[in-house]
Amino acid sequence: MQDVLVVDDSKVMRDMVVACLRPFGSLAFTQAASGLEAIEKLSLKPYALLVLDLNMPDINGIEVVEFVRSQDALKALPIIIVTTRGDDASRDKALSAGASRYLTKPFTPESLLTEVRTLLAERGAAHP
Amino acid sequence: MSEGLDVSEFITGYLAEADEHLTNASTLLVSLDATMRRRETNPKAVRELFRALHTLKGLSAMVGAEPIVDLAHEMETLLKLGDKAGGKLPESSVDLLLKGVKAIEERVKALKAKKPLEPAPKALVDALAALRVDAPTSTPAAALSLDPELSAKLALAEHEQLAQGLARGRRGRRVDFQPTPEKAAAGFTITAVRERVGKVAELVKVVPRATASGVVFALLVLTDATDAVLAEAAGAAPGQVTPITLNAPAAVAVDVEEDDARDDSEPAARDYVRVEVSRLDDALERLSALVVTRSKLERAVARLRDGSSDLRGLQAIVTENARQLRDLRGAIMRARMVRVSELLERAPLIVRGLSRASGKPVHLDVQAGDAELDKTVADRLFPVIVHLLRNAVDHAIERPEERRAVGKSEEGHIRIACADHAGRELELTVTDDGRGIDREKVAQRAGAPVPRDAAELLDLITRPGLSTLDAATRTSGRGYGMDIVRRVTVQELGGELKLDTRPGAGTTFTVRVPLSVTIVDAFSFGCGDETFVVPVSAVDDLAELEPGQVVATPDPNAAAAHVRLFRHRGAAIPLYLLGKLLGCPGSSAERPKVIVARQGVEAIGFQVDRLIGKQEIAIRPLKDPLAMVPGVTGSTDLGDGKATLVLDLGALASRHAFRKASA
Structure with missing residues (x-):
């Protein structure tokens, strides 16, 4: 089982993300409703993947990405951004902050699943 | 929305959340209306409204409620501008926003009743879109007595919120919370702490920080409660509460452009260097040697005063002093060095982004080695690297079908390699296996004779404004040209730029710059x-x-x-x-x-x-x-x-x- 941390302030959205990823099989899900909660959870236990919304209370997704990438232990953590912000500026900002993938809402379950598969495979290759 | 995911399963949840956001938005609009009548700004309300509508927009997009997405989008755009302007909104905003909330409510009800949704009212959408928000005043409020690292994390609106609260006589406080597995097990999480602190104070911002002992959250609040109460709420010792006060007005670093595009060619605007402690120790040691020399000098001067002149002794001290100063300078220069591997850390992300934007699969191979560069050089070199990568992906690498047709792998390859030359220069090469630069095409485009060799070709492509793609591509067409690469490399850094290109086989740019300038x-x-x-x-x-x-x-x-x-x-x-x-x-x-x-x-x-x-x-x-x-x-x-x-x-x-x- 690999642990996935799903971060979104909307419960429905988190549930949708989890539903999209269910077919993957060997994943366990932890949910966080804010960027702060995400950072706290990441600091307490390792995760295989982070699925992250950009727009959240307290601190936004970009700040979470920047924070994650500033920590040695989390440098390699794959991050998928799932956001309503489809503009190039947000995409560039997220990717250059260190996000691994960028999906805009609405997304299809297939697209999310494909990204997760690729990222976890890459990670598996890097950390056998 | 999409194939495979059953939306109906989520509709109930959607409706509940939408209701919550709409109720919240109405309440916020009422309070915003009140403050605007007093001709004051309410940055917090604007920010929260923005968030509510943004979330609603995303949720609605997932369930395919397009009219709601349209409405929320216009409202969100207006609020975002207002947020950036420190909470300032045009007078008629509240009215239009209330109408918008109402229009969304009607459509949410329709969704609940499983009726088709009416499109967004065009007049309202147009009126919202027509509202303009004044650009934020460039003079941020008075400076706060905050650690610059924290201050930099505050958006203009949050800064305003703190400054205004302090100006009104509320107490500004910072209290730290460090999560641990034990605390988490006892339910003492950052979420719980936020809630508890929120009951005794107005929470402005929570900034997570990585410290040697783990993650620490700094909660910045405005409160009327005592420090003891605040500490109790945060599960901290009273000593962990520190005051935030207003300083005399001064320039303060506020990230005004918080949500704006930060061109990824900027080295993250980070004006700091990570320094190995041993290097600082080294500099310090050299400084102590200087202190010793200074006392020697004082003794020598005293002896001179006493009449026992010992010029040779003095000369030796002066010589020693000169050597020590040189050593100290060297030690400080070493502390300013940045690893090239650090500089190139983000290259794979940039290439990944470019590759996705252009639809060309690209593999990047980075051989950073262990060379180091002075911070000044690194900062200036970064945009050069980004531009060379952009060029490689956008101009050099062919589309997959084109590559297949000429017998290449579909995936393009780019390699960045670095080498340190005699401890004086860094040689950085960016090599692609793309189509190579077509001399004739470049000449034709520039209206110049066909270049005879690589140097002439390089001269030609580094002319301002020349691009070999007819339509500037999305990522490269942002006004960055090879002229910038040349100017930074040669003129600003005193380095060299070389080009080696073979039609059909690929291109290598070689940048050679001094390690420090x-x-x-x-x-x-x-x-x-x-x-x-x-x-x-x-x-x-x-x-x-x-x-x-x-x-x-x-x-x-x-x-x-x-x-x-x-x-x-x-x-x-x-x-x-x-x-x-x-x-x-x-x-x-x-x-x-x-x-x-x-x-x-x-x-x-x-x-x-x-x-x-x-x-x-x-x-x-x-x-x-x-x-x-x-x-x-x-x-x-x-x-x-x-x-x-x-x-x-x-x-x-x-x-x-x-x-x-x-x-």
Whole structure:
């Protein structure tokens, strides 16, 4: 089982993300409703993947990405951004902050699943 | 929405959340209305409204409620602008936003009743879109007594919120919370702490920070509660509560452009260097050696005062001092070094982004090695790397089908390699296996003759404004050209740029830059046909040489060495003919100029033919030991591709004086 941390302030959205990823099989899900909660959870236990919304209370997704990438232990953590912000500026900002993938809402379950598969495979290759 | 995911499963949840956001939005709008009537801003309400509508928009997009998405989008856009302007909104905003909330409510109800949704009312959408928000005033509020690291994390609106609260007499406090598994198990999480603190204070911002002992959250609040109450709520010791106060108005770093595109060619605007502690220790050790020398010097001076002159001893101390200063400078320079691997850390992300944007699969291979660069060079070099990568992905790598057709792998390959040359220069190559640069096409486009070799081709493609793709692609068409690459590499950093391209096989750009450069403002001036530069800091004054100002041509020895006396500010100072000192052909200027420099306390004049101008230059140390001449600190490129000597006038004069003394 690999642990996935799903971060979104909307419960429905988190549930949708989890539903999209269910077919993957060997994943366990932890949910966080804010960027702060995400950072706290990441600091307490390792995760295989982070699925992250950009727009959240307290601190936004970009700040979470920047924070994650500033920590040695989390440098390699794959991050998928799932956001309503489809503009190039947000995409560039997220990717250059260190996000691994960028999906805009609405997304299809297939697209999310494909990204997760690729990222976890890459990670598996890097950390056998 | 999409295939595979059953939306109906989520509709109930959607409706509940949408209701919550809409109720929240209505409440916020009422309070916003009240503050706007008082002609005050309410940055917090604007920010929260923005968030509510943004979330609603995303959720609605997932369930395919397009009319709601349209409405929420316009409202969100307006609120985002308002948020950036520190909470300022046009007067009619509240009215329109209330109408918007109502329109969304109607559509949410329709969704609940499983009725088709009416499209968003066009008049309302247009009216919302027509509202403009004044640009944020560039003068942020008074500075806060906050750690700059925390202050930098505050958006303008949050900064305003704190400053306004403090100005109204509320107490600003920072309280830290460190999560642990034990605390989490006991339900003491950041979420719980936020809630508890939120009951006794207005929570403005929570900033997570990585510390040696783990993650610590700094909660920044406005409160009327005592520190003890606040500490209790955060599960902290009372000593962990620190006040935030208003400082006298001053420039303060506020990230105004928080949500704006940060061009990824900017090195994250981070003005700091990560330094290994051992390097700082080294610098400190050298500093302590200097302190010892200082006491030696004091003792020597005391002995001189007592009449027992020991000049040889003093000379030894001065020599030692000079060596120590050089060592200290070296140690500090080493502390400024940045690993090239760190600089290139983000390259894979950038390429991934570019690859996705262009639809061309690209593999990037980074061989950063363990070379290090001075921070100044690294900062300037980063945009060059980004641009070369962009060019490689957008222009050089062919589309997959094109690659397949010519027998290449569908995935393009880009390699960045770095090597440190003799501890003086960094050679960075960006190689792609793309189509190569088509000389004829480039020539045709530039309206120039076909270049005969790689150097000419490089000249051509680094002309401002030239692009070989007919339609500028999305990622490369942002005004960055190869001219920038050339300017930064050659002119700003005093390096070299080379090109090797083979049609059909690929292109390699080689950037060679010094590992460290000193960048200073300098005056350039001419003697005969030659141009020289002098750092502005070394120049005391610039003057025209009037014939009557040369007061004497003293003894023949001096005349042979081109020294005269020159009246300057009521004193006679030595005047050297710079051209003669440097062995340039005789000067012919009718109106010569004088550069006045200082050597210790003495002023010295240097006569030159003409002053050319002032500009920022990168001083490159002279590499060839044979070319190391006292009086010449290095060379620079003023943009004409030629090496221009950087002079140390004081050293030039003393070299001359030395010669005279030994003659």
